Every structure is written in structure tokens, then in C-alpha cells.
Amino acid sequence: MGRVRTNSGPADELLIKLDRDAGVPLHRQIETSIRARIRAGLMRAGASLPPTRTLATGLGVSRGVVVEAYQQLVAEGYLVSRSGGYTQVAASMPPASAASAASTASTTQPAARSAGLGAGLGAGCRVDFGYGRTDVSQFPRAAWLRSVRTVLTTTPNDRFAYLDGRGVPELHETLCDYLNRVRGTAAVPGNMVICSGYGQGISLLIQVLVQHGARRIALEDPSSNDDARVLAGAAGLDVVGIPVGPDGVQVDALHRADADAVVLTPSHQWPTGGVLSAAARAEVIRWAERRGAIVVEDDYDAEYRYDRSPVGAMQGLAPDHVVYCGTASKTLAPGLRLGWLVLPPHLVADVAAAKVLADRGSPVIDQLTFADFLARGEFDRHLRRMRPVYRRRRDALLGALRTHLPDLEPAGIAAGQHVVAWLPPELDEAAVVTAAARHGLAIHGVGPYRIAGTGPGGLIFGYATLGEAAIAEGVALLATAIRDVRAP
Ligand SMILES: Cc1ncc(COP(=O)(O)O)c(C=O)c1O
DSSP states (O other): OOOEEEEEEEEGGEEOOTTTSSOOOOOHHHHHHHHHHTTTTTOOTTTTTTOOOHHHHHHHOOOOHHHHHHHHHHHSSSEEETTTEEEESSSSSOOHHHHHHTTTEEEEEOOOOOOSSSSOTTTTTTEOOSOOOGGGOOOOOOHHHHHHHHHHSSSSSGGGGGGOTTTHHHHHHHHHHHHHHHHHOOOGGGGGESSSSHHHHHHHHHHHHHHHOOOEEEEEEEEOOOSSSHHHHHOOOOOEEEEEEETEOOOOHHHSSOOOOEOOOOTTTTTTTTOHHHHHHHHHHHHHHTTTTTTEEEEETTTSSSSSSSOOOGTTOOOOTEEEEEHHHHHOOOOGOOOEOOOOOOHHHHHHHHHHHSSSOOHHHHHHHHHHHHHHHHHHHHHHHHHOOOOOOHHHHHHHOOHHHHHHHHOOSBSSSSSEOOOOTTHHHHHHHHHHHHHHHEEEESGOOOOOOOOOOEEEOOOOBBBBHHHHHHHHHHHHHHHHHHHH
């Protein structure tokens, strides 16, 4: 039992009883105890918690265990971190449903993504390997605030009026500099359209491709099933899947597809994690040039490559045939809804017009803020800080898989925020996913993302929001679930 008196009086005492034989991780026991006291009204809003070091000493645990518990409760909305490094009980309690969902998951980010984007946190879920998340608890609030303040104090009033569909010139310029420097694009400010993330970007593009006479679009198989595939079907385009191998899409199948456009994730195929080879990139470009086709390059997470510099964007090879799509969803926060397109010149006016029709332009203050944030070098700084965080989580995942599930086969390059691991042939993917859910583990299989519906079974591990202890716990739960499937 650790009995720690905080500096705010007897009502704020933390009476935490740790049971080292319970089989429940210590950080979870600390979380549960503090959460229950807050919910019971025993810790009032604004009460300070003991410093992590003090509580760790009092409980006889390492400081990291307490930090993980505090971070989880901050993510759930029970606690807030204050500058100066102290932590307080939040002013208002999170809604019961969100709180109870989040309280069962070992994530640093409680909110499930909307249907289809990541696994939801169902009742009884202990660890959630849902994909498509970013650790928003790491959002660079202070630096972003400096940029907001700069924008609000320096921008003339007339800049807050309606804009054209392309977005603000300051952001076109800073993004071009960034993309040409870091991603090897050949972007020019006049060819950019700012949009609400990739989701809107691909929607605008599909509309415009249809206006320009497109009939058929090729998509990677497997690939995400909640954007291009749905939008293209709704717009009346034929959708054809191009099989993906270890090195990305198989270009010979693209030649047979008779498509007017192809959507690719060449720097880090989603979900299987391969990178399109230089030869295949050149071949895809030749295909596009010969057919007058468009390559849509979804560069969703290229900033996170852990073993070397990322391969340059395809757009730099053929700016007249490739639409480059970037997003702040992986690097800053999906809720910002900030994305950007670098377009072949002949598509710019129509995409900008579609953007005006869709929403009359993206919010100007956010665009100017992001431009200032980029220009100050804060984006680079944030990425330098985040790469080792995600890399450690990825290493923890691969280490746990090696230890507990050596016959699963992780695929793909050292990059991004998720890993696919292939299952041995005797294990049925759906049975493993179902058994995992019974053990409190949310995880997606690769199957639902296939277009032709065939291929080896695999699991998608999203690790971006999970601490290393939660990752280890999740893999241990999976190992138990797989034992059940093997010996029912
Ligand atoms: C393959 C892929 N592309 C792009 C995105 C980003 O989408 P958005 O920018 O709309 O948030 C995601 C999000 O998970 C994704 O999985």
C-alpha cells in the first residue's frame, strides 16, 4: 500500500493499493485507483497530484509506471498536465461513455476513430491495436499556440474574408519548400490546393477525374476500404484491384487493368508496409505517360522512416501525371483536418472549383498557423521528437512478437505507425480476430481490406498510441487468443 499525501490537504490523499500477484499491470492498478477516486468525487477538480517521482517512491515502483498511468488519465480527460510539470484533476469529468470505453484500453489516446478507421474500443477491450491513429497527446501545443498568436496579431483583417479554393499563398509557399526539400517533390505554389485531409483530397480528385472522362480507377489490393474505394464506386467508376507484393503494387497487373488512374501508397504501402521499387516507380510513370493516366500518390506517413531517409515522392519524377497528397493527420493530429494536393497544372482549376463547392475553402487561420509553424522550423522539430517515440513503440511490438509469437511474420519496412504480421497458413484470420476480442484485444485483420478477397491471413497492429507496456500486454493477449484457436 502506498499512502502519499499531496500538498492540497487530506481530501487529496492517494490511497493506492498495489497487488503484485494480481496479474494486472501496475500502471493499470494506479490508473484504476485514481480514476475511481475522481469519479467518486474524492478528488476535487484542480487538486494537484503528487509528482511522479514522489508517488513512484511511495509505491515502490519505477517512475515510468506512474508516468504511464498519469498519461492515460490525461488522455481520458480525468487529469490535465500543467506547464511546470505538475498534474491536476481536470475541471470537468469526461462523459461516462467515453470514460468507460477509454478506461478499459491501454492507450494514450482514448477516442476510437470513426467506423472503418481503426478498431473501436468495445466494452471489455483492454488493448486496442486499431490502426490509423496518431498520438495526439504529443501535439505540440505550445509551438502551435505561438503560431496562432503570431497569425492573430499580424494578419490584416481582410485576409479573414472568403478565399479562393486553393488556399492561402503563405501555406503554398512554405509547404512547397518543405516538400521539395524533404520529399523530393517538384512542387510549385501555383499547383497546390489545401484541403481537409487526404479524405477530402481524394474525394475532390475523383469528382474531377470523372468530369475529365475517367471510367475506371485502379486501387492497391489490399488498401483502405473507407475512402477511394467507396468514393469511386459512388461516382460510378469501375474499381479494379491491383495485387500488392512485398515491394508494393505489381505493375504488370496495372498494365492489364485498362484504368484511367491509379491510387498508390508508394513510400509505405497501406497496409502491408512495402516500398515501391525504383524500377516499378519508373514503370508506373511510363504507364501513366503512355495512357495519359493519373497517378494519385497518397504519401500519408512518409515522414516516419526509422532506418534511413524515406524514398523520394513519385511526384518529383512526373509532375504532369502524379497528384501528390499529403496530410497532417499522421504528423500532427487527424482532427486538424489539414491536407494538401500538388496537382498537374491541367487539374488545378477544376480541383480548386470542386473545393469551393465542397466547403468554400479550408479555415484560413489554421492554414496561416500551419504556414508559420512550418516557417519557424517547428514541424521539423516536432518530427525529430516524434520519430524516436514511434520507433521505440515499433521495436517494442516487434520484440514482443519475436518473444511470444515467433511464427507470425512481420512485413514491410521500418516505418510508419502500424505493422502487418502474416499468420501461419493453419491459422484462420477471422478466428484469430474473434478470439482476440474475447480476450480483450481489438485488432483488425487484413482480409476486410482486400478487393479480390484472397490472400494470406494477416493482422494489422496500430501501435502509435500505445505505451510500450500496453504493446507487450496486447501481444501477450494475442498469444493467449492464438493458443485458444489452436487448441479450442
Ligand atoms: C492510407 C491512408 N491514407 C491517408 C490517411 C489520412 O487520411 P486523412 O488525411 O483524411 O486524415 C490515412 C489515415 O489513416 C490512411 O490510412
